[in-house]
Amino acid sequence: MRILAIDYGEKRTGIAVTDEMQLIASGLTTIPSGTALAFLTDYFAKEKVEKVLIGEPKQMNGLPSQSAGLIDAFTAKFTNQFPDMQVVRVDERFTSKMAFQTMINSGLKKKQRQDKGLIDEISATILLQDYLIQKNK
Known part of the structure; x- marks a missing residue:
């Protein structure tokens, strides 16, 4: 199971998924946030899928960030629509910066690095990869 x-996010949602053996995290897609629940219904x-990780935005001091209310509302809708799905909230501090740095390190041109959808997808992949590393320690 994956x-x-x-x-x-407010406009876009990045989605990443593991392989069946839960060894490798890969970017799946970026979708408009308003279509997230419909997309997930179709995907499931x-x-x-065994569990879903949802990023939990925090400030540097550990307190919830400005977007926390938006994501909490989505999480509530998600758990209402998929009551049997295990949800794990994951600290997402630094994932966007790490995603951007990953794009630079992988040699993407400046124009490609401006693709915010790609940043969201890579951010989801980083969340998932970090979770897999912690889980397997």
Whole structure:
């Protein structure tokens, strides 16, 4: 069964998923946030997913960030629509910066690095990869 990670944002949502053995995290897609629940309904009908990670935005001092209310509202809708799905909230501090640095390190041109959707997808992948590393320690 797979683990899926969601980097939910006001406009876009990045989604990453593991392989069946939960060894490798890969970016799946970036979608408009308003379509997230419909997308996930369709995806869960096709793929077996064991749990979903949802980013938890925090400030440097550990307090919730400005976008926390938006993501908490999405999480509530998600758990209402998928009551049997295990949800794990994951600290998402630094994921956008790490995603941008990953894009630079991988040689993407400046124009490609301005693709905010790609940043969201890579951020979700980083969330998921970090979770896998912690889980397997």
